[in-house]
Amino acid sequence: MTLEARDLVAGYGDKAILDKVSFTLKDGEILAFFGHNGAGKSTTLKAVIGLIPVQEGELLLDGERIDKLPIGARLDRGIKLLPEGRGIFPDLSVKDSIDIVAQRNCTPGGSKIGRDDVYALLPNLAKLRNSVAGELSGGQQQILAFALALLGSPRCILLEEPSVGLQPDLVEELFGKIREICGRLGVSAILIEHKIASAMNIADHVMIINSGRLVFNGSKADAETINLWGYF
Numbered sequence: 741m742t743l744e745a746r747d748l749v750a751g752y753g754d755k756a757i758l759d760k761v762s763f764t765l766k767d768g769e770i771l772a773f774f775g776h777n778g779a780g781k782s783t784t785l786k787a788v789i790g791l792i793p794v795q796e797g798e799l800l801l802d803g804e805r806i807d808k809l810p811i812g813a814r815l816d817r818g819i820k821l822l823p824e825g826r827g828i829f830p831d832l833s834v835k836d837s838i839d840i841v842a843q844r845n846c847t848p849g850g851s852k853i854g855r856d857d858v859y860a861l862l863p864n865l866a867k868l869r870n871s872v873a874g875e876l877s878g879g880q881q882q883i884l885a886f887a888l889a890l891l892g893s894p895r896c897i898l899l900e901e902p903s904v905g906l907q908p909d910l911v912e913e914l915f916g917k918i919r920e921i922c923g924r925l926g927v928s929a930i931l932i933e934h935k936i937a938s939a940m941n942i943a944d945h946v947m948i949i950n951s952g953r954l955v956f957n958g959s960k961a962d963a964e965t966i967n968l969w970g971y972f
């Protein structure tokens with residue numbers, strides 16, 4: 741899988757927020773995406789998933805233009821968004837949540853990630869099958885949201901600050917799981933984070949955005965040689 745953004749311009753109404761954002765992401769790679777509040781991180785993810793129109797530039801998935809496709813068609817192609825605030829069904833049990841999304845995403849045939857695969861990948865979630873999602877801890881809810889995104893044929897998961905509200909040890913545990921599962925399944929991820937050190941631990945690439953423009957886009961190794969804070 742290759743997800744490529746070429747000179748993306750996108751925003752709200754007539755107003756452009758993103759100023760020619762370009763990046764490339766391949767199978768199993770994690771892209772850590774940093775920037776101060778209001779810099780354009782969420783706007784980038786919204787343009788990738790199709791919540792706002794791409795005004796200029798191109799978005800390609802394995803060479804296919806997807807920037808004019810509706811959200812549903814991008815979801816069907818395996819681009820998934822985990823919005824800030826989690827995106828779970830608070831009143832449903834873990835089992836029912838998983839079953840509903842599995843039914844929607846796992847039509848018979850094909851090599852899809854189903855409910856048993858998700859429980860095998862996330863054994864601690866399997867133990868919570870009968871718990872009500874809204875009553876889980878923040879970390880457990882975030883794991884459930886990640887599990888829901890994995891059902892079907894995910895290729896690129898867009899994670900919007902998954903660490904919000906989590907204790908530091910739970911952040912490390914969640915990020916460890918994301919790294920392990922993305923690597924094992926060959927699923928890529930774009931990770932918006934303010935917890936920079938934790939995100940750097942699991943990243944392959946780093947991007948920093950400032951006022952809608954990318955001011956750094958390089959490998960983790962390159963990012964480690966610079967003072968990241970100087971780019972904010």
Ligand SMILES: Nc1ncnc2c1ncn2[C@@H]1O[C@H](COP(=O)(O)OP(=O)(O)OP(=O)(O)O)[C@@H](O)[C@H]1O
Nearest residue numbers: 751752757775776777778779780781782783784932
């Ligand atoms: N729905 C909207 N309508 C109009 N302008 C918006 C909308 N959402 C965001 N913006 C503006 O777009 C710019 C970029 O916002 P964006 O949410 O992408 O920033 P961000 O980097 O994700 O910040 P944060 O870390 O606070 O989430 C900001 O100037 C913001 O005010």
